[in-house]
Amino acid sequence: MPPELPITVLLVDDDALIRAGLGAILASDSRIEIAGEAENGHRAIELASRLQPTVILMDIRMPQLDGLSALEAILGQQPDARTVILTTFGEEQYIDRAIAGGAAGFMLKSSGPEELIGAVVAVAEGAAALSPRIAKRVIEKVRSIDAGSQHAARLAIEALTAREHEVLALVGAGLSNAEIAARLVLIEATVKGHMTSIMLKSGARNRVEAALIAYKAGITCN
Structure with a gap:
C-alpha cells in the first residue's frame, strides 16, 4: 500500500540555497509537496507541530538549535514524526545520537536526486532509509559489537512471537x-500492530533501532 499522497515535506537547513536545491529536487516528483521551510531547530519544532508534515528533512549543524536537539524535541511532542537527518562527509559520528533520538533515515547531502527522493518516499511508507555510505558505517558498527551486546539483543526479543520474529x-x-x-x-494494519508489539517488547524506540536489534540478535530473513 503506497503512502498517502501528497507526501508533505518540511525542509530544515540554515542555508537558503541548500533548501532551494532540496526543494527543487523533491518537488520534481509528483508524489512530493514541500510543506514548509525552517532555517533553525526552533523554527523546525514550531512548523513540525503546526504543519504535521509526512517527512521532516533536517540538517544537523544549525545555529541556535542543532538538528539533533530539534529531532529530540519534535519526537517528544510527536512520537510518530518521521525525520530524515542530512549529514555531510565526515559527520558519521552523529549517527549514534540520531538513532537514539529516533531518526528514521540518514542521507548525505551529496546524495543524488533519485536517492534522496527514494529516501523520502521510503520513510513516508514507514521504512528506514540509509545512504550507502552511512549504511556501511552502521553495518561495520554492528559487526564490531561485543558478546554482551549480542546477549542483550537476544534477551530483548525473547518475548516475541514467531510471527513477530518474522516481521523483525x-x-x-x-x-x-x-x-x-x-x-x-x-494486511498492512496487522504489520503495524506487530511493529508496535515488537517495539514495546524489545525496547526499540524506532524502526532503525529495531533493525539494529535484529542484526545484533542474529535474526535474518530467508
Missing part, C-alpha cells in the same frame, strides 16, 4: 510495512 527479520532487511505485508500475506 524483514525490518532488519530494510522492508517497509507494505512490503512486509505482501511478503507475509498480511
